[in-house]
Structures are given as C-alpha cells and as structure tokens.
Amino acid sequence: xxxxxxxxxxxxxxxxxxxxxxxxxxxxxxxxxxxxxxxxxxxxxxxxxxxxxxxxxxxxxxxxxxxxxxxxxxxxxxxxxxxxxxxxxxxxxxxxxxxxxxxxxxxxxxxxxxxxxxxxxxxxxxxxxxxxxxxxxxxxx
Amino acid sequence: xxxxxxxxxxxxxxxxxxxxxxxxxxxxxxxxxxxxxxxxxxxxxxxxxxxxxxxxxxxxxxxxxxxxxxxxxxxxxxxxxxxxxxxxxxxxxxxxxxxxxxxxxxxxxxxxxxxxxxxxxxxxxxxxxxxxxxxxxxxxxxxxxxxxxxxxxxxxxxxxxxxxxxxxxxxxxxxxxxxxxxxxxxxxxxxxxxxxxxxxxxxxxxxxxxxxxxxxxxxxxxxxxxxxxxxxxxxxxxxxxxxxxxxxxxxxxxxxxxxxxxxxxxxxxxxxxxxxxxxxxxxxxxxxxxxxxxxxxxxxxxxxxxxxxxxxxxxxxxxxxxxxxxxxxxxxxxxxxxxxxxxxxxxxxxxxxxxxxxxxxxxxxxxxxxxxxxxxxxxxxxxxxxxxxxxxxxxxxxxxxxxxxxxxxxxxxxxxxxxxxxxxxxxxxxxxxxxxxxxxxxxxxxxxxxxxxxxxxxxxxxxxxxxxxxxxxxxxxxxxxxxxxxxxxxxxxxxxxxxxxxxxxxxxxxxxxxxxxxxxxxxxxxxxxxxxxxxxxxxxxxxxxxxxxxxxxxxxxxxxxxxxxxxxxxxxxxxxxxxxxxxxxxxxxxxxxxxxxxxxxxxxxxxxxxxxxxxxxxxxxxxxxxxxxxxxxxxxx
Numbered sequence: 001x002x003x004x005x006x007x008x009x010x011x012x013x014x015x016x017x018x019x020x021x022x023x024x025x026x027x028x029x030x031x032x033x034x035x036x037x038x039x040x041x042x043x044x045x046x047x048x049x050x051x052x053x054x055x056x057x058x059x060x061x062x063x064x065x066x067x068x069x070x071x072x073x074x075x076x077x078x079x080x081x082x083x084x085x086x087x088x089x090x091x092x093x094x095x096x097x098x099x100x101x102x103x104x105x106x107x108x109x110x111x112x113x114x115x116x117x118x119x120x121x122x123x124x125x126x127x128x129x130x131x132x133x134x135x136x137x138x139x140x141x
Numbered sequence: 142x143x144x145x146x147x148x149x150x151x152x153x154x155x156x157x158x159x160x161x162x163x164x165x166x167x168x169x170x171x172x173x174x175x176x177x178x179x180x181x182x183x184x185x186x187x188x189x190x191x192x193x194x195x196x197x198x199x200x201x202x203x204x205x206x207x208x209x210x211x212x213x214x215x216x217x218x219x220x221x222x223x224x225x226x227x228x229x230x231x232x233x234x235x236x237x238x239x240x241x242x243x244x245x246x247x248x249x250x251x252x253x254x255x256x257x258x259x260x261x262x263x264x265x266x267x268x269x270x271x272x273x274x275x276x277x278x279x280x281x282x283x284x285x286x287x288x289x290x291x292x293x294x295x296x297x298x299x300x301x302x303x304x305x306x307x308x309x310x311x312x313x314x315x316x317x318x319x320x321x322x323x324x325x326x327x328x329x330x331x332x333x334x335x336x337x338x339x340x341x342x343x344x345x346x347x348x349x350x351x352x353x354x355x356x357x358x359x360x361x362x363x364x365x366x367x368x369x370x371x372x373x374x375x376x377x378x379x380x381x382x383x384x385x386x387x388x389x390x391x392x393x394x395x396x397x398x399x400x401x402x403x404x405x406x407x408x409x410x411x412x413x414x415x416x417x418x419x420x421x422x423x424x425x426x427x428x429x430x431x432x433x434x435x436x437x438x439x440x441x442x443x444x445x446x447x448x449x450x451x452x453x454x455x456x457x458x459x460x461x462x463x464x465x466x467x468x469x470x471x472x473x474x475x476x477x478x479x480x481x482x483x484x485x486x487x488x489x490x491x492x493x494x495x496x497x498x499x500x501x502x503x504x505x506x507x508x509x510x511x512x513x514x515x516x517x518x519x520x521x522x523x524x525x526x527x528x529x530x531x532x533x534x535x536x537x538x539x540x541x542x543x544x545x546x547x548x549x550x551x552x553x554x555x556x557x558x559x560x561x562x563x564x565x566x567x568x569x570x571x572x573x574x575x576x577x578x579x580x581x582x583x584x585x586x587x588x589x590x591x592x593x594x595x596x597x598x599x600x601x602x603x604x605x606x607x608x609x610x611x612x613x614x615x616x617x618x619x620x621x622x623x624x625x626x627x628x629x630x631x632x633x634x635x636x637x638x639x640x641x642x643x644x645x646x647x648x649x650x651x652x653x654x655x656x657x658x659x660x661x662x663x664x665x666x667x668x669x670x671x672x673x674x675x676x677x678x679x680x681x682x683x684x685x686x687x688x689x690x691x692x693x694x695x696x697x698x699x700x701x702x703x704x705x706x707x708x709x710x711x712x713x714x715x716x717x718x719x720x721x722x723x724x725x726x727x728x729x730x731x732x733x734x735x736x737x738x739x740x741x742x743x744x745x746x747x748x749x750x751x752x753x754x755x756x757x758x759x760x761x762x763x764x765x766x767x768x769x770x771x772x773x774x775x776x777x778x
Binding site for chain 2: 003004005008010011012013014015016017018019020021022023024025026027028029030031032033034035036037038039040041042043044045046048049050051052056057058059060061062063084085086087088089090091092102103104105106108109110112113115116117119120129130132135
C-alpha cells in the first residue's frame with residue numbers, strides 16, 4: 001500500500017517527529033514562589049518611648065555637630081574618620097533630562113529644623129552616594 | 142566658630158532627629174534627580190547626626206541610650222554603607238547593658254542588640270562570610286539561652302532559632318534548614334500564630350527550592366486559621382496554596398473562589414495601614430514584625446494573583462484570541478508599571494522602595510518571558526518577539542533569570558532542525574540551573590538523542606544509546622528529588638518519552654529494557670490514557686492522572702493509548718481521527734500530525750472506510766507539500 005510522503009524523508013516514527021519540536025507545554029515556573037516571598041522583612045519592634053518628661057532639663061548645643069576632644073567615647077573619633085557613605089539606589093531611575101526642574105524636597109520642614117539645617121550646609125556638599133557594587137571594591141583592596 | 146551656640150532641649154533634638162527622618166521618608170517616592178537624591182540624604186544625614194549628638198553630648202539612661210542607638214543604627218544599616226560603624230555602636234551599647242546592675246530589666250534591650258548583630262547586619266552585608274559568622278554566633282546564643290533554664294530566655298531563644306534558620310537558608314544549607322524548621326515547629330504551641338507563621342516560611346522555602354513539601358506541612362497549611370493568624374498571613378497562605386497548585390499544573394478554580402470569598406470580607410484590612418506589617422506574637426513580651434508588601438498590600442496581591450492565573454492558563458494557549466493569558470499578561474504588565482509609578486505613599490525609606498522596584502521589574506520580566514512562551518505555543522517556534530525589552534529592564538535578557546534565556550536559546554536551536562543537545566547538556570550540568578529548567582533541558586535533550594538512535598544504523602548505535610541512558614538516569618533522579626514528581630504533566634511526559642524510545646512502532650531502533658520497567662511504564666500509560674481519553678463516554682476519570690488541556694501532550698497520550706491499549710477497531714479509528722484533527726490547532730506540529738495521519742489512514746483503510754481514506758489521503762498530501770516546502774525554505778536560510 002502506498003501513502004502520501006512515502007518517498008520523502010519526513011519522519012514516520014513518533015520519536016523522530018518530536019526531534020525538532022521541544023516539549024513546549026512544559027512551561028517553566030521557577031521563581032514565582034520567590035516572587036511571593038520577596039522582599040520579606042523581619043524586625044524586632046522596640047516600643048519604649050523616651051524623652052517624654054517635660055521637666056527634663058538636659059540641653060545640647062547643636063551648633064557643632066561633633067564636639068572634638070571632650071569625649072572618652074571611642075566611637076566618636078571613629079566617626080570622624082568614618083565619613084558616612086550613602087547608598088545609591090539600584091533601580092530608581094534618575095531623570096536625565098536637561099530641562100528637568102527638581103522640586104525642593106526640603107520644603108515643609110519646621111522653622112527649627114530649617115535653622116539647624118542651614119547651620120550645617122557643609123553636610124549637604126559632603127554627601128557621598130555610592131552603589132553597593134562600587135563600595136565592595138573600595139572596602140576590599 | 143564664635144557662634145554663641147544654639148542650645149536645644151534634649152527632647153527637641155530627639156524630635157528633630159525624627160523630623161528629618163520622617164520628612165525624608167515622606168518625600169522618598171518623589172526622588173527623580175541627582176539633586177533630590179542629595180537632598181534626601183542631607184535629611185537622613187541630619188537625622189543621624191542628631192542621634193549622634195544625643196549619644197555624645199548627654200548623659201543618657203540605658204533605656205534612652207538603647208532607643209536612640211536602635212533608631213540610629215536602623216538608619217545606618219538601611220541608608221548607608223557604614224556597617225562597621227553600626228556594628229560598633231551596637232557592640233558598645235551591648236557592653237553597657239551587660240554591666241547594668243539588674244540584668245533582667247534590660248533583657249529586651251540586650252536581645253535587640255543581638256538581633257541586630259546576627260540578623261539585620263549580616264542580611265544587609267549579604268556575604269557568605271558574614272552569614273557564617275552570624276550563624277555561629279546565633280547558635281552559641283541559642284545554646285547559652287537554653288542552658289539558663291529561665292522562661293524569659295527560653296522564649297527569646299525561639300526568635301534566635303528562627304534567625305538561625307533564616308541564615309541557613311541564605312547559606313543554602315538545606316539539610317540544616319529542614320531539621321531546624323522541624324525542631325522549631327515541634328516546640329510551638331498547636332494552632333498558634335507563631336507556628337503557622339513558621340510553617341508559611343517553611344512551605345515558601347520548599348517551594349522556592351522546588352523541594353517536595355511533606356504531608357505534615359501541607360496539613361498545617363490547610364489548617365491555618367484566619368482568626369488566629371490575621372488577614373495578612375492568611376493571604377500569604379492562600380497565595381502559597383495557589384503557587385503549589387500552579388506548580389503542579391492543577392486546576393485553580395477552587396483556589397480563585399477561595400480568594401474571592403476572602404476578599405469579600407477582608408479586603409479593607411489589606412487596603413488600610415499598608416505599611417504597618419504584621420505583628421507575630423511568639424510569647425509574652427516577645428513579638429516579631431514581618432512585612433511582605435507583595436502579599437500584605439491589596440493591589441499588589443491582586444496583581445500577583447493575576448500573574449499566577451496567567452501562568453496557569455498559558456499551557457492552553459493554542460488559540461491566540463481565546464486564551465485568558467493573552468488578556469491577563471498585558472494587564473499584569475500595565476498594572477505593574479502603574480504600581481511602580483505610584484509606589485510608596487510615604488513613611489517608607491527610599492532604599493526600601495528601591496528594593497520593591499526590583500521586585501516589580503522581575504514581575505515585568507516574567508510577563509515578557511511568558512509572552513514569548515505564548516508565541517512558542519502558537520507558532521511552534523521561538524519568535525524573537527517585540528514583547529521583549531518592552532519592560533524597563535536594562536538587560537537584553539529574556540525572562541527573569543539567565544537560565545530562562547539560555548533555555549529559550551536552546552529551544553530555538555532545536556526548533557531549527559533537531560539540534561540543541563550541546564546547549565541542553567550545558568544547561569542541565571550547570572550548577573546554577575534550577576531543577577525545573579534542568580528537567581526541561583534533559584527531556585528535550587533525550588528526545589533529540591532518542592530520535593538519533595532511531596535513525597542510526599545498528600553498528601553505530603552503542604555510543605548514542607549510552608548517552609540516552611545517561612540522560613535518562615538524570616531524569617529519574619531529578620524526578621525523585623524534586624516537587625516535579627507531583628505534577629502529572631511531568632510524570633506523564635517521562636512515561637511517554639520512555640515508551641516512544643523503547644517500543645517498535647515509535648522508534649526504528651527501540652532501546653533495550655527490562656520486563657519490570659516495561660510493566661511499570663505500561664501501567665502508567667493505562668492510568669493516564671483512561672483519564673484523558675478523547676473518546677466519548679469514557680470511564681471514570683481519576684483526578685490524580687487528569688492532565689491539563691495541553692494539546693501536544695493530549696495528542697501524544699491518546700496516540701500511545703490508541704496504539705498500545707485499544708483493541709476495538711472503531712474505537713481506534715475514532716481516536717486516530719481526533720488526534721489527527723487536533724494537531725491542526727497548534728502551530729509547528731506538522732511532523733507529529735503526519736505520523737498521526739499515517740496511523741489514521743491505516744485505520745481507515747483497514748476499516749474499509751473509502752470516503753475517510755480519500756479525505757485523509759488528501760489532507761496528508763497537502764501536509765506533505767507543506768512540510769517539504771517548509772524544509773526547503775529552512776534550507777535556503
């Protein structure tokens with residue numbers, strides 16, 4: 001008995017017919033469970049409140065952020081050497097447009113907060129904002 | 142420097158520290174320029190400096206010192222790279238607390254220090270080195286606290302046992318994760334929020350790793366009560382149930398209904414207080430806060446749910462217009478982009494928002510990947526779709542992981558002419574590949590190699606057969622070790638490929654096998670065939686063997702069953718006719734259709750159905766033309 005395609009090399013056995021047909025109904029789903037779980041954050045709450053006593057007479061001079069030489073607290077010296085290095089976001093897309101007019105995010109602070117901030121303009125300039133990948137290289141020479 | 146000084150009361154300074162921080166958080170979502178980023182960090186910096194000033198210039202009580210240190214350290218950990226500084230602050234506070242006269246008064250403070258040291262800091266540092274140290278310290282801590290035989294410490298020990306598990310997960314010490322979870326769960330009170338929370342973590346972990354979920358954990362999940370765990374954890378439970386179902390390609394209708402009933406009553410509590418997280422009470426005075434925005438926030442949960450639905454429906458996608466996934470995936474895509482734009486209603490750090498954006502991006506990657514997969518099902522080819530790169534992701538990678546991209550590339554090679562063995566083998570052997578992608582690679586690789594055996598003259602087979610057997614051993618091992626064994630689609634596929642490569646009608650050179658193997662796979666075929674037979678009035682359907690309406694798979698099961706199990710000629714012809722017809726509905730099935738068609742032609746001929754013979758002959762003629770012209774155009778390329 002003859003049949004169509006007899007004289008061609010079209011596969012006649014199923015295993016050969018599947019040779020160039022990946023099993024596309026096997027849809028990969030890995031990573032969906034991780035999506036449900038990310039980013040999970042666990043923390044310990046600490047609810048005690050402090051500095052609520054109206055009679056508290058302790059005062060601080062805030063004009064100098066770090067008082068030099070009058071401390072036995074080793075962290076402070078450490079801090080002076082350890083400039084704060086802030087995290088640069090990995091995913092936030094910063095506008096690259098030239099004509100983008102940034103809003104002033106400092107607006108809305110209380111008068112006191114503004115005054116204290118203006119006393120410390122040097123902090124604004126000294127901010128270093130670095131990506132994680134960059135800091136790793138820096139810290140591990 | 143001659144400044145007369147600006148003296149403020151201690152509570153004013155404390156309030157300023159909060160004001161700077163809270164203000165920064167309230168504007169975090171608006172940041173879109175370098176200038177604004179600088180302003181944000183100016184505020185954070187000011188906040189940290191205020192805390193430092195309180196610590197450096199005042200005599201503080203231990204509680205005050207603790208509170209301030211915790212608040213400042215939180216900023217240091219989340220907003221800066223100064224982890225060493227943060228650690229120094231915590232360690233020195235811990236020293237102060239340990240010299241305190243009455244140690245029982247400051248237990249909570251000490252525990253908080255320990256938690257920051259073995260949990261928060263290592264997680265932020267995120268290196269194997271730090272995880273290892275933290276795990277060692279954490280274990281010692283637990284041992285010490287357990288040895289104290291004091292109930293307060295016993296309770297806190299539970300928290301750190303949990304931290305230990307989290308660290309083991311990070312270190313991928315899977316055996317220890319499992320035994321630790323088991324140990325922890327056995328100490329919990331039955332039907333408690335804490336126990337159910339741990340079980341949710343456990344199940345999610347098993348799903349992430351594609352490990353089989355023990356029956357006890359499933360039972361615990363099932364028994365999780367809304368009234369005890371609260372709506373947020375309950376939403377997590379429902380989501381996990383859904384993932385389990387999607388992973389085993391089961392029917393999700395009942396699970397969707399359950400979600401609907403849940404939302405009817407609890408929607409509002411997921412909409413309100415979005416960023417408050419969930420408080421888990423472990424023991425009197427010991428509480429853990431958990432936040433899982435993608436589940437705890439209503440809009441995000443709905444979005445994820447729609448993504449899971451789409452994925453569940455994809456396999457039916459042989460009708461470009463009628464399939465749900467075609468409607469849902471674009472919707473998930475646009476909703477995700479909207480969520481990205483409206484992210485954060487305030488009160489959340491920019492870095493926290495940043496990590497949420499990361500999650501949104503991987504949702505977009507998933508959408509793109511599954512759109513490509515739809516095209517594969519519709520066209521029988523890997524189409525380098527325009528769908529890709531429509532997401533904001535910077536990489537040209539298709540899909541949420543490099544392994545997915547490589548899988549698509551390998552499939553493309555196979556579609557183009559039966560190759561891909563090398564690509565699949567590399568993928569299956571690579572350490573980073575997930576068990577699922579490995580399995581797909583192995584099965585496709587096996588098909589290609591078994592086809593080669595079928596074509597190969599007898600004297601040259603030995604090496605090819607050897608390769609087939611090697612791949613098959615890996616398939617069997619992987620099936621045993623992973624949750625894929627619970628998915629009937631995988632189980633059935635393994636059975637089909639085995640029969641195709643070991644029996645005469647399906648391969649010119651069937652591989653040798655034992656009677657035992659043969660009996661095993663034949664009995665599986667019987668189960669799958671009787672539950673998925675095309676014929677009308679079929680027998681009882683066993684849900685355990687019921688397959689989704691994946692067209693190729695359905696055709697293959699019926700082809701096998703029709704050829705090996707049926708005896709009635711009429712019945713056989715019915716099946717072969719249906720198979721032949723079905724093949725037309727999915728793209729790229731020409732060759733499968735041809736093989737099925739020849740079988741159908743034979744059945745019609747034997748049954749002396751002249752009209753059907755003529756019709757089938759004509760259809761086959763057309764098919765042959767189509768295939769040969771397709772081959773020619775492929776060859777030209």
